[in-house]
Each structure stands twice: as structure tokens, then as C-alpha cells.
Amino acid sequence: MNTTPKDTVDLRDLTYSELERYVVEDLGERRFRTDQLFSWLHGQAVTDLDLMTNVAKELRQRLGRETRLTTLQTVEVVDSKDGSAKLAFRTADGHLVESVLMPEERKISVCLSTQVGCAMGCAFCATAGLGLTRSLTAGEIVDQLYRIRAWLQDRGDDRRISNIVYMGMGEPLANLRQTRRSLEIIMHPLGANLSSRRITVSTAGVVPGIERMATWDFQVNLAISLNATTQQVRERLMPITRRYSLDRLFTALRAFPLEKRRRITFEYVLIAGVNDSDEDAARLPRLVAGVPCKFNIIPVNPVDGSDFAPPAPDRVEAFCAPIRRAGYTVITRNSRGADISAACGQLAGRLKSPNLTDE
Ligand code: SF4
Known part of the structure; x- marks a missing residue:
């Protein structure tokens, strides 16, 4: 059992430059140790300091006493008939989070x-029904990726995780x-080394966050969960719109400052009779005018207790056609893994029942 106090340094949680500062200033070690440790922590994603064979034993022992190493525990994996899978993880303080894995031919996309x-x-x-318990640390976010990689490896699956x-x-x-x-950790060459072009951050439209991302010294893909073409309908579907209006969102x-060849993705969950009208389809290109973008149209994945239903396939097509005619790329994607509770939050919500959380 890890008895290291909670406020000690979590090695998994440090970016490269933070780790370097810790190694040099706090541990008094030479700078090259940073490369060694970072590679073990994020390239190899080890869960045990003793596996860091090129790190001196005394240093490993000191790290064992003075630091901790966040590792999520995989508590359930549910495979879907369509090849996607959902993994539920338990944090060190007992909370449940989940990741979804979506295969596309030889590649795999992962949702963190x-x-x-x-x-x-x-x-x-x-997930909305669960409310917010707490935010995850960077270490807990990246460890979802490492646990998925380990799970694939255990199954003898050599497909690469290509998109996050x-x-x-x-x-x-x-x-x-x-x-x-x-x-920063995921993109680092000594870590998972994923290209920024293969990483997407999807937001419900937190405008100050988008404005901050605009000032970052690196860029990843930005996706906006849009889901409505009017302020009124968006407020009904996404309460955050009351604080950050559609007008404010589109101003941001x-x-x-989109880099060349990047486009913003608008995710649009299509709900029969709510946001799938011909008028919505006609308004959408006007709403996004001036934003280099493409669309992901996703028929809603029914959630227990909700009366939202996906439109019929021909209605989905009728909705997409005018947007395509207006010159936009439109990808229609079925909600993945409908048979495994793949809409975010469904698995964690189910596992929250006492019978399932207590092992
Ligand atoms: S769709 Fe995303 S932002 Fe909205 S409640 Fe679910 S998890 Fe939160």
C-alpha cells in the first residue's frame, strides 16, 4: 500500500520542465536524470520505480520515500460489437472515470x-447527471492513455493509438x-510523442478557455460541441450558453488564430424534433461563416431517463445535404458502442451503484 502523504510530489503529474526543476533543484541530481525519468514515466509508462533499471538504486529508493506515482486502476472494460471499448478507471481516492477507445482500421482513437x-x-x-466531483490532475489524464496502451498490449493488440x-x-x-x-506531457518526444495535429480538445463553449488557448505557444485541434443554431435551443440543451452566448462564442x-490547414470541428448531436429541422440546417452555414471548419453530425445516443431520440437515417441525410452544398465537409458518425453505454458517463454512472464499486 502506498503510504506516501498525499501532498508529496506526484512524479506522473510533472511536465518535462517541472520534472527537470525537481531533479536539479530539489533532488540535487544531474540534468540528464530528467530524460531517464521522463522516459520511464511517460514513454514506458511504468507503474513501479524499481522497473527504472538505468536509474541508480539510491535515487529510486529516495523517490520511493519522497514522491508518489499516480496510476489509475482499471476496474472494468466493456467491449462493443462495433469494435469500440469503454474502460472504467478508479483514481487513488476512489473516484471513477472512463475512457472510450474507437478503432478505425489499423488505428485507434481514444477519448480521455x-x-x-x-x-x-x-x-x-x-455525465451531466453525475454532477462534478473534482477535476483530474494532468497525471490522471495521461494515465488513462497509458492504461489503454497496457490493456491493448495485454491482449496482443499491436494497433497504434493515433488520435486523442x-x-x-x-x-x-x-x-x-x-x-x-x-x-505538454503527451506531446513530448520522450513521452507518448503524439503530434499536436492528432490531438483534439472538445469544449461545450467555455469562452474564456478558448481565449486562453488562443494565446498558447502550441496549438491542438479545437472542437466545439455546438448542437443548436439558436440561442434559445442551445440554452435548453446546454445551460452554459446562458453564461457564454452563441454570439460570444462565435466572436471568440x-x-x-488558427494555424494553416487547421479547421475547427463543430460537433452537432442531432435530436429528432429538437435541432434537426430544415431551418437549422439552413442556419448552420450562416452561423459559422468566417470560421474555417468542418462538421461531425452525431445522431443522439439515447440516455436512460431522457426522451431524446435520434432522427431517422433519411432525416439525418436531409439535414446534412444543405451543409455539404454550402461547401463544408460533413462527417456523420453513429454514436459508437451504443450497446456498451458509450455515451460519456454512462458506464461510470452504472458502476457507481454500491454493488459494483465495492470489489
Ligand atoms: S457533454 Fe461534455 S460538457 Fe456536456 S455535460 Fe457531458 S461531459 Fe459535460
Whole structure:
């Protein structure tokens, strides 16, 4: 059992430059130790200091006494018939978070959580019903990726994780500092070394967070969970719109200094009779004018206790056609893993029942 006090340094949680400062200033070690430790922590994603074989034993013992190493515990994996899978993890303090893994031919996309639960209250989302418990640390965010990699490895699955989306439980821009730090860790060449072009942060429209991202010295892809074309309907579906109106959101997006060849993705969860009208489809291109963008249209994944239903396939097509005609790329994607509670929050919500959380 790890008896290290909770306020000691969590090695998994440090960015490269923070680790370097810790190694040199606090431990009094030579700078090259940073490369060694960071590679073990994030390239190899070890869960045990003793596996760091090129790190001197005395240093490992000291780290064992003076630091801790966040590792999530995988508590359940549910495979879907469509090849996607959902993994539920328990944090060191006993909370549940989940990640979704979506295969695409030889590649795999992974959806990571940034918070335990969520405060945003979106009407179509199972996580909203859980409320917000706490935000995740950068170490807990990146460890979801490492646990998924380990799970694939255990199954003898050699497919590469090629894309990461911050779109699981929680609102990444309501946990901006840890989101940014986790991105720095994931993109580091000695870590998972994922290209910024393969990472997407998806937000419900937290405008101050978007404005902060616009000032970062690196850029990842930005996705906006839009889901409505009028202030009124968006307020109904996404209460955050009362604080950050559609007007404010689009002002921030038009000012966003998008790098060349990047486009903002608008996610649009299509709900029969709510946001799928011909008028919505006609308004959408006008609403996004001036923003280089593409669309992901996703028929809603029914959530227990909600009366939202996906439109019929021909209605989905009828909705997409005018947007395509207006010159936009439109990808229609079925909600993945409908048979495994793949809408974010559904699995954690189910596992929260006492019978399942107590092992
Ligand atoms: S859709 Fe995302 S932002 Fe909205 S409640 Fe669910 S997790 Fe939170």
C-alpha cells in the first residue's frame, strides 16, 4: 500500500520542465536524470520505480520515500460489437472515470476524461447527471492513455493509438491548467510523442478557455460541441450558453488564430424534433461563416431517463445535404458502442451503484 502523504510530489503529474526543476533543484541530481525519468514515466509508462533499471538504486529508493506515482486502476472494460471499448478507471481516492477507445482500421482513437463528472449539465449527456466531483490532475489524464496502451498490449493488440480527443467525462476548458499540462506531457518526444495535429480538445463553449488557448505557444485541434443554431435551443440543451452566448462564442472563434490547414470541428448531436429541422440546417452555414471548419453530425445516443431520440437515417441525410452544398465537409458518425453505454458517463454512472464499486 502506498503510504506516501498525499501532498508529496506526484512524479506522473510533472511536465518535462517541472520534472527537470525537481531533479536539479530539489533532488540535487544531474540534468540528464530528467530524460531517464521522463522516459520511464511517460514513454514506458511504468507503474513501479524499481522497473527504472538505468536509474541508480539510491535515487529510486529516495523517490520511493519522497514522491508518489499516480496510476489509475482499471476496474472494468466493456467491449462493443462495433469494435469500440469503454474502460472504467478508479483514481487513488476512489473516484471513477472512463475512457472510450474507437478503432478505425489499423488505428485507434481514444477519448480521455478531464474531470470526475461534469458541471456543464448538457441535457443529452449521462455525465451531466453525475454532477462534478473534482477535476483530474494532468497525471490522471495521461494515465488513462497509458492504461489503454497496457490493456491493448495485454491482449496482443499491436494497433497504434493515433488520435486523442479530450471529450470524455468533464469539460476540458473548465480544467484548463491540467488539460494544458497533460497535453505538454503527451506531446513530448520522450513521452507518448503524439503530434499536436492528432490531438483534439472538445469544449461545450467555455469562452474564456478558448481565449486562453488562443494565446498558447502550441496549438491542438479545437472542437466545439455546438448542437443548436439558436440561442434559445442551445440554452435548453446546454445551460452554459446562458453564461457564454452563441454570439460570444462565435466572436471568440472568429478571433482564434488558427494555424494553416487547421479547421475547427463543430460537433452537432442531432435530436429528432429538437435541432434537426430544415431551418437549422439552413442556419448552420450562416452561423459559422468566417470560421474555417468542418462538421461531425452525431445522431443522439439515447440516455436512460431522457426522451431524446435520434432522427431517422433519411432525416439525418436531409439535414446534412444543405451543409455539404454550402461547401463544408460533413462527417456523420453513429454514436459508437451504443450497446456498451458509450455515451460519456454512462458506464461510470452504472458502476457507481454500491454493488459494483465495492470489489
Ligand atoms: S457533454 Fe461534455 S460538457 Fe456536456 S455535460 Fe457531458 S461531459 Fe459535460
